[in-house]
Amino acid sequence: MVDQMIKTLYKARVQKSGDYWAISVPEISGLFSQALSRHTVEEMTREAIAFWFEIHPKCFDIEYEFIEEN
Numbered sequence: 001m002v003d004q005m006i007k008t009l010y011k012a013r014v015q016k017s018g019d020y021w022a023i024s025v026p027e028i029s030g031l032f033s034q035a036l037s038r039h040t041v042e043e044m045t046r047e048a049i050a051f052w053f054e055i056h057p058k059c060f061d062i063e064y065e066f067i068e069e070n
Helices: 038-053
Strands: 008-017 020-024 032-035 060-067
Touching: 008 038, 020 038, 032 038, 038 060
Parallel strands: 008 060
Antiparallel strands: 008 020, 020 032
16 A cells, blocks of 8 residues: 655745746745746746755645736
């Protein structure tokens, strides 16, 4: 039988800001990143969280909230 590890879930807020996508993770005060395209949002978010905690970028899950412009 394979033991399943429960991964930490982070919730990222993503909003278009000029030419970039601004990324914040409210549970991690001070953690912000940006992506050049919506396609690279996940990669940049994973790299930022992994760097913050000095962990592997695949050992946690991320849920995204895309904020629409008004």
